[in-house]
Amino acid sequence: MTLAILFISTITTPVFAQSTVTLYGLIDEGFDYTNNVAGSNVYELQSGYAQGSRWGLRGTEDLGSGLSAIFKLENGFNVNNGRLGQGGLMFGRQAYVGISSNQFGFVTLGRQYDSVVDYLAQTTANGNWAGYLFSHPYDNDNTDNSFRVNNTVKYTSPTIAGFQFGGTYSFSNDTNFANNRQYSLGAQYTTGGLLLAAAYLQANNPSATAGGAINNGGDENFVGSKLRIFGAGASYTFGSANVGVAYTNTYVANPTASGYVGDITPAAGTLSSLRFQNFEINGKYQFTSAFYAGAMYTYTRADFNSTAGKLNPSYQMVGWMADYNLSKRTDLYVQGVYQHVGGDQTGTVLDFAYVPGAADVSSAQNQVVARVAIRHKF
Incomplete structure (x- = not known):
């Protein structure tokens, strides 16, 4: 009788959908040296350069x-110091919920990455294996996540014959529908060791409001009336080597400030627009399963358009990195980046070298930043 009751209770137990929740994280901490900050050297501990220090929860529930x-x-x-990143937001890196379909892809809602980050950044050194210090000047193209996008609906397609695409739309949450909104599109194609990628982003009045697509409390690269970014890139892996090339074009209308170096208003005239064209080549070689080294060169030409005329400052950056894995979760790395500013003088802070992640702006046209760090993943 007891066996019969057990059998009946077993076959009548409801079947619940399978769900999983994973806690994960990463800690990146190291020693930085900057050779020129107002004419002096700076030695400091800094967090989150090769990758941003983080912890998170991700989960799925099978809906059938x-x-x-x-x-x-x-x-x-x-x-x-234990402080929150991204301007003090509790979940400042990402916060979203959505539905995924094996056949149709993903739709997610919340604070997320844009299509430049999702698709194009992987062809750059900073968006792939090197991180913060290797960003293009002032991270003008957002390939290193200077901003995430709030109030965002994102679609990501399934991968079909190596091709994947997607896009985002970020609401302004304002009575003026276009005031601090954002939209982006991107695509990738992979076959064998080849990756091709392209992306486009536009934001209207970025950082103009605290509740819009780009938050002025901790998310911005440039403040202006319009931000437009587009570009394309490729990377190819053959054996133990990987080579990448990328081109990005960033346009800012009526710019007033940079999130990295502050006010960029010229002493004479009015700055009507600012454009950066970034040309990058990078390479990485995996010497053993535990050790790799890589290098990057970027040339950036800027168009500084003001009522006083058009000027063309330029930026050259060279970076190198070596990384050694002590285990599957822990590695040690060393990095160095040099930047030189040339071309026309604008009479603003943009005339002085500034490696993204440096202690501050150089007092001259050159700057070097070096870093030794440990990274642990859990």
Whole structure:
């Protein structure tokens, strides 16, 4: 009798959808040297350069018929003082929920990455294996996540014969529908060791409001009336080597400030627009399963358009990195980056070298930043 009751209770137990929740994270901490900050050397501990220090939760729930509910909550923080990153947001790196379909792709809602980050950044050194210090000047093209986009609906397609595409639309959440909104599109194609990628982004009045697509409390690269970024890139892996090339074009209308170096208003005239064209080549070689080294060169030409005329400053950056894995989760790395500013003088802070991640702006046209660090993943 007891066996019969057990059998009946077993076959009548309801079947619940399978769900998983994963806690994960990364800690990146190291020693930085900057050779020129107002004419002096700076030695400091800094957090999150090769990758941003973070912890997060991600989860899925099987809804049946090839559908799943998905979510991610990801926090950024500073190891040195324990403070929240991204302007003090609790989940400043990412925070979204959505639905995924094996057949149709993903739709997610919340604070997310744009299509430049999702697709094009992987062809750059900073967006792939090197991180913050290797960003293009002032991270003008956002390939290193100077900003995420809030209030965002994102679509990501499934991968079909090596091709994947997607896009985002970020609401302004303002009575003026276009005031601080954002939209982007991107695509990738992979076959064998080849990756081809392209992306486009536009933001209207970025950082103009605290509740819009780009938040002025901790997310911005440039403040202006319009931000437009587009570009394309490729990378190719053959044996133990990988080579990448990327071109990005960033246009800012009526710019007033940079999130990195502050006010960029010229002493004479009015700055009507600012454009950066970035040309990058990078390479990495995996010497052993535990050790790789890589290098990058970027040339950036800027168009500084003001009522006083047009000027063309230029920026050259060279970077190198070596990384050694102590285990599957822990590695040591060393990096160095040199920047030289040339071309026309604008009479603004843009005339002085500034490596993204440096302690501050150089007092001259050259700057070097070096870093030795440990990274642990869990």
